[in-house]
Amino acid sequence: MTTERKAARLPVFDRAAATPEQEAVLDEILSGPRGNLAGPFLAWIASPELAEHAQRLGAFCRYSTGLPLRLSELAILITAVQWRAQAEWQIHYPIAIDAGVSADVAQALLEGRRPVFVDTDEALIYDFAVELYGAKRVSDMTFAKAEERFGHETTVNLVGLLGYYALVAMTLNVFAMRANEDEPLPFNE
Template structure:
């Protein structure tokens, strides 16, 4: 077994004052957009400004402009964060999910690796779709048809986009050992 040094960031600290023109353009777009901050994977992606630019645009779409209500989108993000055990992703999105109406009991069950009890059929459907995709790398005909019947083809495609984008975010955060801005915050998942 190799030492993964999961507590120290693996990238040099980024200083906006020494940003290249390409990096500055991406920074300006991120900071002037709906996020308004560089939390999450952006400080890793900025090492590759073109990737950062494309990824942040996709992320803005997936987070703010899909056909999913914010509660369901945030639930999908929490399922993803729990699947990848992405510390910063959970630290950033759990408070957002709770504020959008995801029950604390659902969030805690996800964090602990248990199947939540859902009060809403839509929540159970998003959970079923996401967990099937992550666990089997496919979605059953029954789950797919139920998702399309409830949300339509377009939003089902967008749901796959949300799951894929936040899997990329989670992988980035995990590989580069990134944490939320508050370094003293307890980690939601064991390392």
């Protein structure tokens, strides 16, 4: 398996030349719920230990936080907007729509506007994420609302999800990664 170069900052990854550590993490990624190397994994594979830990954290943050997929995907779209992460948006936009995030909400996010939320849980995820990214803190009021609605453990997991996808966004941005080179970019560069 040879993976073509995704961007000028990424060398071509050739599985035939992979180290045993890279092989092991590659097998773990491909046999897990993701089943592909989309997103930051082509960058992280250069550091197999980072890739191993990050992919496990990512699988937890994406599938096991206690939040419905719709809310997790909304949080990921908010993160993509905050970081202007092209591939993160390209990958997660269709997943978010399929999970129930409305196209109007997604479009407002993309345009940098606060969406008009019909769902109070979506509004709470938005407030929590935007407050955390903007102020680098969450107010007592917002925290209390999240904890009351989602519980303490899921609120902790929400912070982890936002942190993990910020790491993903940083990786995608540093390595100029795109999900599909043929699609128009969602964010101006």
